Amino acid sequence: MEHEIYLDNAATTYVSGEVFSAMQPYFLAHYGNASSAHNLGREAEAAVYKARQAVAALINASADEIFFTSGATESNNWFIKGAIERSAVKRVLVSRIEHPSIMETVEYLGRHGVEVEYINVDEGGIISIPDLLSKLSKPTALVSVMTANNEVGTVQYINTIGKICRDKGVLFHTDATQAVDSITLDVKTMNIDGLSMSGHKIYGPKGVGALYIKKGTQVETFMHGGHQERGKRAGTTDVPCIVGFGKAAEITMRDMSINNARIRMLRDYLIREIEGRIPAVKLNGHRTQRIVSNVNFSFQGIEGESVLTLLDLDGICVSTGSACNSGTLDHSYVLDSMGVSDEMINGSVRFSLGRNTTKEDLDFLIEKLVKIVGNLRKISPIGIKGEL
Amino acid sequence: MYSDKVMEIFKTETGDSPKNAGILKNADASGQVGNARCGDIMKIYLKISDGVIIDAKFKTFGCVSAIASTSIACDMIKGKTIEEALSFENSDFVKALGGLPAVKIHCSVLAKEALEAAVADYRKKQAKLAGG
Structure with missing residues (x-):
């Protein structure tokens, strides 16, 4: 061609050269299991922690609020299902333009007795705040609205939505997969309780992502079978990809x-x-x-x-x-x-x-x-x- | 995803000198099927003399396989009698295209329906002529 x-x-996105270079040693030299007690394991765990801090910094969260996943699809599934499972109120609101990993998750919950309502958007793709407020008049567990849309790139007024949800005591989750590359997000000032992101949209590797869960938020364990990710997401830690994701987050912020x-x-x-x-x-x-x-x-x-x-x-x-x-x-x-x-x-x-x-x-x-x-x-x- | 034959036809018809795509001047009949929702609208024009299709052209709003299906249909019906043209099944078009992906088979069905609509238009006009 x-x-x-x-x-x-x-x-x-392609994997940036800096990211690729950062990952390479964790395939070849530092291949230890991050859960092992010996030196190779401790090295791996230290690298994962550094990545956790970099990803946390990107959204102004603490490292212990970041849980590594296989990508934003898993993060979206986890937060929505996990928060609903722990909530006494079985009602969730999502916008009409969410990614399929939100849409099909709430459709699944809908088939299992959870009430799902969709927030309308205008011709530019901005969600209707009056519609959100009106649908919040009934007791609701969770609102999920993506920060930026994957098809048309529309950016929501996340501050406003976060404030409304916090005032009403409703959890607010946002899929920020398409946004973290170019928008400075602050989970604290924006009142975000859950946030999903992915490595391969910010010039990092595929197969890795993160879920931010605000400290103290009740979200059920996603994967059982090990103590990884503070017991909430079991499975051997994918050290090279997490290192790459961390490096990608660092570069994203820097540039x-x-x-x-x-x-x-x-x-x-x-x-x-x-x-x-x-x-x-x-x-x-x-x-x-x-x-x-x-x-x-x-x-x-x-x-x-x-x-x-x-x-x-x-x-x-x-x-x-x-x-x-x-x-x-x-x-x-x-x-x-x-x-x-x-x-x-x-x-x-x-x-x-x-x-x-x-x-x-x-x-x-x-x-x-x-x-x-x-x-x-x-x-x-x-x-x-x-x-x- | 698409056969070499489909791609070859698609490239020709969307290029600077299409083979079968375009308006047929002095057409004796035309037929249009499909809708914008499913993403395919096909129109076939026919020139008919003594019951034989002497020329056929098409216009298509649609994907690669929609454009290729209407083009191959035009190729195959030229020089055929109306009855011979109508005897083609959509599977004959698919075969001539070297196959279509399963989700695109409906494009060949639409091409057959566009041909049927054009023939129906022709017969209506003939009946009107005979009646008038």
């Missing part, structure tokens, strides 16, 4: 402002170019209240998988909310909840920028995109003059 342009950083400034400029450039050069497009999500790395457009009259495939042939990696690409023929419920039409949902394409994205990459993308959209529209039976 002449070019390989990766614009799918919301799916996963956040410089990365954000550069990526935000590129994001705004891409939005401007697409809107300026391609007619009948719609920017999905919120124009300003969005993470720096996300651009999501619908192209009227054409379907997303075709766009994805043609871009892929040119060496450009993107993703789509189209039904045709879902494997189940269900289109994006996130865009549907935001009131986007069926046609426009199937014509949606997500470009998620990253630390290695350059302006040259975007210029190459834009040239290809203009041509691809034009060609697909020529062979589409749908005109592009309709309502957007």
